Amino acid sequence: MVWPNRYSSLWHMIAAPVVWAVHFCAVYGGTALVCARMDAPGLARIGIAAASVVALGLIWWIGRRAWRQWDYASRANRTHGGPRAEDRREFLGHSAWLLAIVSAIGVIFVSLPALFIESCL
Amino acid sequence: MKIGIALALTVVLASCEGRQSVLSPAGRDAEVLANLFWWMLGGAVVLWLFVNGLMLYFSRIRRKRHSLRVAQWFIFMCGVVLPTTVLAGLLIFALREMPQQREPGEGLTLRVTGESWWWRVEYWPDGADEPVTTANEIRLPAGSRSEIELAANGVIHSFWIPALGGKTDMIPGRVNRMSLEPTAPGTYRGQCAEFCGLSHAHMALEAVVMAPEEFERWLGAEARDARAPEGAEAKRGKQLFLSQGCGGCHTVRGTPATARVGPDLTHLGGRKSLAAGMLPMDRQSLVGWLSAPESIKPGVNMPGYDHLPPADLQALAAYLEGLT
Numbered sequence: 304m305v306w307p308n309r310y311s312s313l314w315h316m317i318a319a320p321v322v323w324a325v326h327f328c329a330v331y332g333g334t335a336l337v338c339a340r341m342d343a344p345g346l347a348r349i350g351i352a353a354a355s356v357v358a359l360g361l362i363w364w365i366g367r368r369a370w371r372q373w374d375y376a377s378r379a380n381r382t383h384g385g386p387r388a389e390d391r392r393e394f395l396g397h398s399a400w401l402l403a404i405v406s407a408i409g410v411i412f413v414s415l416p417a418l419f420i421e422s423c424l
Numbered sequence: 425m426k427i428g429i430a431l432a433l434t435v436v437l438a439s440c441e442g443r444q445s446v447l448s449p450a451g452r453d454a455e456v457l458a459n460l461f462w463w464m465l466g467g468a469v470v471l472w473l474f475v476n477g478l479m480l481y482f483s484r485i486r487r488k489r490h491s492l493r494v495a496q497w498f499i500f501m502c503g504v505v506l507p508t509t510v511l512a513g514l515l516i517f518a519l520r521e522m523p524q525q526r527e528p529g530e531g532l533t534l535r536v537t538g539e540s541w542w543w544r545v546e547y548w549p550d551g552a553d554e555p556v557t558t559a560n561e562i563r564l565p566a567g568s569r570s571e572i573e574l575a576a577n578g579v580i581h582s583f584w585i586p587a588l589g590g591k592t593d594m595i596p597g598r599v600n601r602m603s604l605e606p607t608a609p610g611t612y613r614g615q616c617a618e619f620c621g622l623s624h625a626h627m628a629l630e631a632v633v634m635a636p637e638e639f640e641r642w643l644g645a646e647a648r649d650a651r652a653p654e655g656a657e658a659k660r661g662k663q664l665f666l667s668q669g670c671g672g673c674h675t676v677r678g679t680p681a682t683a684r685v686g687p688d689l690t691h692l693g694g695r696k697s698l699a700a701g702m703l704p705m706d707r708q709s710l711v712g713w714l715s716a717p718e719s720i721k722p723g724v725n726m727p728g729y730d731h732l733p734p735a736d737l738q739a740l741a742a743y744l745e746g747l748t
């Protein structure tokens with residue numbers, strides 16, 4: 304897929320945190336609804352597991368693209384503070400990669416309770 | 425100077441002991457919380473020493489340039505790996521404890537309702553179809569888990585007995601639940617932990633943990649009607665109680681007084697304290713309370729009876745004290 308602004312747009316950088324935010328809302332909202340309407344903790348836990356797998360998959364994919372964009376491996380000089388397009392591209396890739404890590408941790412922390420708590424209480 | 429520090433330390437440490445302290449737990453749930461607290465405190469001390477030690481090392485002891493590689497590695501380890509591991513460990517520890525603290529009770533259910541500024545308490549033993557009602561004191565059997573339903577009348581309150589477990593809010597219009605598993609018999613103190621109006625700070629609660637057989641005996645006695653007054657003064661007190669309209673707000677089971685506006689007084693004299701933990705349960709406190717409750721609890725929803733002659737207040741107090 305070709306994205307015209309891929310190397311300058313901030314949106315690509317924050318894609319992973321957006322996935323985390325959506326996962327958060329889906330998990331909290333979904334669990335509240337399922338518990339209040341159906342009192343079905345099993346269903347809620349399956350839903351949380353599914354949402355988490357999807358979110359982690361997306362974040363993995365975003366993180367991989369970010370890693371490539373950062374181009375960490377192929378360069379001797381690892382700074383990207385210059386005023387050039389290449390620096391900007393690598394800086395955005397670097398940030399996106401770090402944000403993907405944080406987002407993955409966030410998604411895992413948000414869904415951990417479902418692993419231990421088996422009731423709606 | 426030294427004496428000052430020693431004194432300050434004694435005061436601080438002494439306040440950790442006692443019957444209203446999370447640091448001297450008397451129940452399973454409180455033990456877990458205290459345990460968690462000590463671990464976190466220890467961890468915080470270690471981290472503090474580590475961070476400040478590093479600062480000292482890099483700014484005073486070894487002030488040379490460091491390579492970018494080392495710096496980046498350092499930031500990654502201490503900024504990402506370490507906090508993630510520590511937080512994950514704490515989270516998992518806490519999550520593993522949560523199901524236990526939400527477990528249903530093993531028979532006894534208490535319903536505690538936050539009022540302004542006292543606690544309405546109902547015991548529902550297994551299979552009961554009508555509760556045993558009392559106020560301002562809860563009693564629990566040691567060694568088993570009791571279910572506690574929390575409600576509120578009018579405004580929000582929070583139910584907290586630090587020696588037995590965590591706190592849970594009481595919210596008008598809904599019922600929250602918690603459960604407690606006390607382990608050590610004794611008398612503990614709870615406190616309303618959510619601002620609820622003028623006398624919020626004067627809304628405490630006795631929590632008595634008893635051996636199971638003793639608890640059964642106590643609950644059996646608590647379910648009975650009030651004792652008849654003994655002695656001329658107490659008998660006159662009962663007459664006054666009924667003629668002064670106390671029964672318009674209070675219940676004394678077995679008498680014509682059946683209102684539920686204020687605390688149930690059926691076994692008042694058997695409680696450990698008066699007016700939601702504010703006064704000792706004795707004659708003098710009773711007289712003081714009846715003549716000027718407002719001076720003890722600002723905003724209180726009970727009128728003062730200081731217009732009655734002292735002998736009448738004494739008689740009322742004698743009657744109430746005898747309601748064991």
Ligand SMILES: [Cu+2]
Pocket residue numbers: 580581582616617618619620621624625627
């Ligand atoms: Cu309060």
